[in-house]
Amino acid sequence: MKANNGKQLRQFILEKVPTVTWILIVMMIYFSASNSNFLTFANAANLCRQGAILLILCLGVIVVKITGGIELSNGAVMSLCGMVLAWVMVNMNMPPYLAIIISMLVGILFGTLNGIFVTFMGIPSFVATLGTQGIAVGLALGMNNGNVIGGLPEKFSIIGNDNFLNIPIPLWAIILVFILTSVLLNKTPFGVYVYALGGNEEALKLSGKPAWLYKVLAYSYSGLTAGIAACILTSRNMAAQPTVGLGMEFEAFAGAVLGGSYIAGKGTAMGGVLGGIFILILRNGLNILGIPTYLQLAIFGTVLITAIVLSTLVERRVQKMRDEEREE
Amino acid sequence: MNKKNNLAETEMTEDVQLIHEKPSIGKILSRFSRLGALLLLCIGISLLNQNFLKVSNLINVFRQAAPQIVISLGMTIVFLTGGIDLSLGSVVTMTSVVSGYVLTQTELPWWFAIIAAIGAGALSGFVTGQLIAIVKLPSAVASYGMLWVGRGLAFAIMGASPFFSFPDSFRYLGRGYLLGIPMPIWIVAIIALIMGWFLKYTTLGRSLYAIGANPHAARASGIKLSRTLVSAYIISGMLAAIGGIILAARLNAVDQDMGASFLLPAIASPVMGGTSMAGGQGGVAGTIIGSLIMIIVTNGMNLLGINSLWQQLVTGIVVVLSVWLDVIMRKRN
Numbered sequence: 078m079k080a081n082n083g084k085q086l087r088q089f090i091l092e093k094v095p096t097v098t099w100i101l102i103v104m105m106i107y108f109s110a111s112n113s114n115f116l117t118f119a120n121a122a123n124l125c126r127q128g129a130i131l132l133i134l135c136l137g138v139i140v141v142k143i144t145g146g147i148e149l150s151n152g153a154v155m156s157l158c159g160m161v162l163a164w165v166m167v168n169m170n171m172p173p174y175l176a177i178i179i180s181m182l183v184g185i186l187f188g189t190l191n192g193i194f195v196t197f198m199g200i201p202s203f204v205a206t207l208g209t210q211g212i213a214v215g216l217a218l219g220m221n222n223g224n225v226i227g228g229l230p231e232k233f234s235i236i237g238n239d240n241f242l243n244i245p246i247p248l249w250a251i252i253l254v255f256i257l258t259s260v261l262l263n264k265t266p267f268g269v270y271v272y273a274l275g276g277n278e279e280a281l282k283l284s285g286k287p288a289w290l291y292k293v294l295a296y297s298y299s300g301l302t303a304g305i306a307a308c309i310l311t312s313r314n315m316a317a318q319p320t321v322g323l324g325m326e327f328e329a330f331a332g333a334v335l336g337g338s339y340i341a342g343k344g345t346a347m348g349g350v351l352g353g354i355f356i357l358i359l360r361n362g363l364n365i366l367g368i369p370t371y372l373q374l375a376i377f378g379t380v381l382i383t384a385i386v387l388s389t390l391v392e393r394r395v396q397k398m399r400d401e402e403r404e405e
Numbered sequence: 406m407n408k409k410n411n412l413a414e415t416e417m418t419e420d421v422q423l424i425h426e427k428p429s430i431g432k433i434l435s436r437f438s439r440l441g442a443l444l445l446l447c448i449g450i451s452l453l454n455q456n457f458l459k460v461s462n463l464i465n466v467f468r469q470a471a472p473q474i475v476i477s478l479g480m481t482i483v484f485l486t487g488g489i490d491l492s493l494g495s496v497v498t499m500t501s502v503v504s505g506y507v508l509t510q511t512e513l514p515w516w517f518a519i520i521a522a523i524g525a526g527a528l529s530g531f532v533t534g535q536l537i538a539i540v541k542l543p544s545a546v547a548s549y550g551m552l553w554v555g556r557g558l559a560f561a562i563m564g565a566s567p568f569f570s571f572p573d574s575f576r577y578l579g580r581g582y583l584l585g586i587p588m589p590i591w592i593v594a595i596i597a598l599i600m601g602w603f604l605k606y607t608t609l610g611r612s613l614y615a616i617g618a619n620p621h622a623a624r625a626s627g628i629k630l631s632r633t634l635v636s637a638y639i640i641s642g643m644l645a646a647i648g649g650i651i652l653a654a655r656l657n658a659v660d661q662d663m664g665a666s667f668l669l670p671a672i673a674s675p676v677m678g679g680t681s682m683a684g685g686q687g688g689v690a691g692t693i694i695g696s697l698i699m700i701i702v703t704n705g706m707n708l709l710g711i712n713s714l715w716q717q718l719v720t721g722i723v724v725v726l727s728v729w730l731d732v733i734m735r736k737r738n
Contacts, residue, residue, distance in 0.1 A: 211717045219712065223714050327553055378551075378553035
């Protein structure tokens with residue numbers, strides 16, 4: 078039963094710890110060695126505030142990814158939620174807490190729309206979510222003639238800028254969404270079905286369980302995270318801009334893929350967070366090293382695709398090792 | 406080598422027969438339904454606004470449609486293999502920035518800009534193809550990653566300042582007339598003819614259908630899967646580059662966002678024209694009709710005075726509906 082320890086250790090390193098952790102450690106050593114500002118408390122706190130939006134989105138995307146889908150709409154949905162949020166507060170004098178609920182509802186609505194496109198209409202997830210992206214961008218631009226909505230109530234700035242028990246509220250939001258996601262994935266039937274959807278959707282359908290329901294719910298959850306992220310973003314900027322979230326879907330997608338793998342049925346909440354942190358640190362590190370913005374995107378894209386390829390190769394190696402073990 | 410080619414050809418001819426056998430009434434109807442939809446759309450819009458049927462507007466529509474038709478043809482090739490290339494929009498941006506760089510920052514002749522742009526498109530397609538064929542990433546993941554690499558490269562080449570005011574000989578490709586017909590339309594016609602011939606009569610072209618319809622059968626019949634896949638992405642990258650050149654020549658400037666808006670229409674146009682996203686089915690003529698429908702919808706919205714800010718909303722809905730229709734048609738077959 079006990080194979081040699083070296084092999085077990087290797088398997089543990091490759092399998093149990095998300096690959097991104099190792100890249101993360103190397104990257105942190107490199108950035109902190111080349112610039113002393115990197116490992117400071119101020120930078121870490123700043124990173125948390127900036128990163129809350131991305132990490133929350135990553136946690137939603139990872140759920141969709143586990144079911145085997147690709148979510149490309151959440152950046153645009155987040156912009157739209159922000160616009161609606163600001164609209165109801167400014168034009169309808171709605172109190173902030175009601176507006177926040179409405180923002181989350183809009184997020185859930187568009188997430189559910191994705192889910193319906195994918196399940197009932199049978200559209201591949203990346204096309205469905207690209208379509209939703211177009212719909213959300215169009216609505217966000219059209220609803221206020223492409224203009225920014227400003228003049229939000231003073232109270233609203235609390236969410237993005239204040240502390241609660243000495244911890245920034247965005248960080249609380251990350252923690253809450255993280256706990257929610259882990260509990261949903263690990264302790265509820267929803268989680269079981271989400272993993273089953275990614276593992277073997279046909280088997281799940283044959284078992285007579287409403288597979289479509291859980292798939293729709295997975296997309297709705299991702300929409301909900303977009304709604305939550307919109308509240309933080311809008312509060313930080315104290316304005317809603319119709320295209321603010323464009324491009325965010327790529328970072329969230331990359332974070333989710335790096336934290337687990339692109340392979341369906343795999344991934345954890347922790348992996349999503351780690352993948353998101355990877356993206357944040359990469360972006361922050363490039364800034365601190367003083368690399369001009371126009372070069373950053375190219376480096377960013379290349380690093381990401383390299384990381385995806387690497388984690389794929391590792392994943393395949395793990396799979397091979399597992400198969401060999403089964404044969405033994 | 407020769408033997409393998411022969412093998413592939415025999416398989417292909419069977420495939421061709423399968424596709425061309427028994428043009429049932431339903432199939433003929435569904436083929437002409439797209440043309441019918443296009444005509445109905447034209448009639449509808451011209452009833453609402455008389456300016457639509459003016460020659461100047463129609464020429465304008467065709468000229469606008471030119472880059473999109475070429476890019477959609479690139480997507481068609483990839484759809485035939487059963488994949489998707491999400492990077493096409495950013496390849497358009499990247500290649501037009503490359504041509505802009507050659508035109509304004511170097512002393513090289515204008516035709517070199519075209520070669521450089523097409524080369525860049527081919528290279529990008531080559532990398533995407535390798536990621537799909539060798540690393541075995543799903544095409545959506547690989548091409549989505551390449552979307553951002555291409556966008557990043559465009560930013561990096563452009564630096565802080567956009568490129569503009571190109572030489573007249575280059576701009577002729579986008580604005581000039583030959584025999585009273587705008588150059589972009591000539592370019593589209595030539596490319597459409599070449600692609601039509603390529604897909605119908607060459608081994609590689611038939612192989613694209615074969616690997617989309619049934620990769621295992623294709624492999625068994627001697628088609629080199631990865632080589633064929635990679636060439637599909639190279640061709641689509643080159644077509645996106647040509648689209649980018651037409652666009653740059655017409656606008657007389659390039660910027661880092663010019664290609665992004667082409668992605669959704671490039672997905673919708675082939676699908677509306679009867680190219681299945683599942684692979685193995687479709688062609689050039691359908692894609693051209695699909696692209697024209699897309700362009701006329703946008704043009705019609707402009708003529709009817711609908712704010713262009715809403716256009717993305719309409720494109721999104723059209724994409725979802727057309728792909729849904731494709732799914733339903735496939736289930737029925």
